[in-house]
Amino acid sequence: MTTTTLTKRPATADTDTPVPYAARIDHVSKSFGRPGAQQHVLDDISIDVAPGEFVCLLGASGCGKSTLLNLVAGLDVPSAGAIDAPGGRPALMFQEHALFPWLTAGRNIELALRLRGVPRAERRDEAERLLELVRLKGAYGKRVHELSGGMRQRVAMARALAQDSQLLLMDEPFAALDAITRDVLHDELTRIWRTANDSGSGTGGLSVLFVTHNVREAVRLAERVILLSSRPGRVAREWQVDIPQPRRIEDAAVADLSIEITEQLRGEIRRHGQH
Numbered sequence: 536m537t538t539t540t541l542t543k544r545p546a547t548a549d550t551d552t553p554v555p556y557a558a559r560i561d562h563v564s565k566s567f568g569r570p571g572a573q574q575h576v577l578d579d580i581s582i583d584v585a586p587g588e589f590v591c592l593l594g595a596s597g598c599g600k601s602t603l604l605n606l607v608a609g610l611d612v613p614s615a616g617a618i619d620a621p622g623g624r625p626a627l628m629f630q631e632h633a634l635f636p637w638l639t640a641g642r643n644i645e646l647a648l649r650l651r652g653v654p655r656a657e658r659r660d661e662a663e664r665l666l667e668l669v670r671l672k673g674a675y676g677k678r679v680h681e682l683s684g685g686m687r688q689r690v691a692m693a694r695a696l697a698q699d700s701q702l703l704l705m706d707e708p709f710a711a712l713d714a715i716t717r718d719v720l721h722d723e724l725t726r727i728w729r730t731a732n733d734s735g736s737g738t739g740g741l742s743v744l745f746v747t748h749n750v751r752e753a754v755r756l757a758e759r760v761i762l763l764s765s766r767p768g769r770v771a772r773e774w775q776v777d778i779p780q781p782r783r784i785e786d787a788a789v790a791d792l793s794i795e796i797t798e799q800l801r802g803e804i805r806r807h808g809q810h
């Protein structure tokens with residue numbers, strides 16, 4: 536097994552040279568279990584996510600997508616290879632909203648602002664601004680149980696954005712939602728991502744690494760779709776998605792590319808004896 540290096544430079548790194556990536560996954564492998572009884576989950580994966588880029592990681596269930604995202608998040612370390620996220624700690628969003636039920640929507644967001652070091656006097660206004668950004672104006676005082684599934688994921692998105700990170704890691708954030716709500720949230724995410732990368736936005740830009748096993752969702756959202764094979768997870772193929780944004784899930788171009796990618800995904804699943 537080769538040497539493990541985990542490099543995470545802080546956001547305040549004193550460097551004048553712009554880094555050409557928001558995240559670098561450099562020859563990363565990951566195994567679980569004791570020596571002799573190891574499960575080799577990821578094998579020699581190399582991916583650069585460019586600043587401002589939206590990348591979807593697609594693959595069959597169990598191929599290691601979440602494992603890879605956790606490595607980029609710094610929640611676990613690779614068995615070999617290196618991860619570099621030069622913009623500091625990435626923001627995270629999961630399928631479960633993970634909001635604190637005893638806090639209001641606004642307070643959940645303020646907690647993230649507090650952890651970021653935003654002064655107390657500014658937190659309320661900033662939380663309201665973020666709620667407005669995810670189109671939940673007026674929900675500041677609502678408790679989690681008063682919100683629908685879609686609204687909870689909007690608050691979770693606002694809380695992730697409260698970290699003001701240049702890299703947003705999303706692990707099937709909309710998988711538990713009904714198709715219509717998911718479609719609306721795709722619109723919101725695309726809008727927020729595009730606005731953050733507008734030259735006049737005053738932000739440092741936003742890159743997204745989004746995990747899904749839903750091909751249409753990947754094609755709807757991403758600038759680049761990366762298909763992982765299974766057992767072990769390797770980069771099987773990738774597609775540059777040049778369909779103009781905003782896209783609709785029912786667009787002919789989205790459907791055509793989804794059919795092509797689904798064929799490849801089926802091939803991967805057949806090859807690895809899954810169903």
Ligand SMILES: Nc1ncnc2c1ncn2[C@@H]1O[C@H](COP(=O)(O)OP(=O)(O)OP(=O)(O)O)[C@@H](O)[C@H]1O
Nearest residue numbers: 567568576594595596597598599600601602603748
């Ligand atoms: N902490 C762990 N310890 C042991 N095995 C693990 C651990 N985390 C993940 N695995 C194994 O790694 C493999 C890949 O899991 P992972 O959750 O990354 O896949 P996935 O592609 O995200 O799947 P899904 O789409 O179903 O969420 C699985 O076989 C899983 O059991």
